[in-house]
Amino acid sequence: MGLADKLEEANKNKKPSNWCPYQYMYDNLTPENQKALDDAWAKGLSANVVLSALRSEGIKSSNEAIRAHRNGVCKCPKK
Numbered sequence: 001m002g003l004a005d006k007l008e009e010a011n012k013n014k015k016p017s018n019w020c021p022y023q024y025m026y027d028n029l030t031p032e033n034q035k036a037l038d039d040a041w042a043k044g045l046s047a048n049v050v051l052s053a054l055r056s057e058g059i060k061s062s063n064e065a066i067r068a069h070r071n072g073v074c075k076c077p078k079k
């Protein structure tokens with residue numbers, strides 16, 4: 001595959017301009033897990049604690065995604 005094909009492929013796969021990895025992860029959680037996550041923030045749990053709990057449940061997220069969303073510097077409209 002040549003460079004032009006690779007770039008064409010990358011263009012097709014690019015995320016919408018308001019794509020937020022945290023919101024994407026959140027939207028894919030079960031309603032129970034969404035509530036648990038909301039509660040965790042409300043209780044003031046740290047991102048590290050939340051992240052390790054998410055990972056132990058097999059849910060992928062990252063400190064960067066969580067930090068960006070919670071600091072309001074991500075691109076989604078729901079921060």
Ligand SMILES: [Zn+2]
Pocket residue numbers: 020021022023068069074075076077078079
């Ligand atoms: Zn966000």
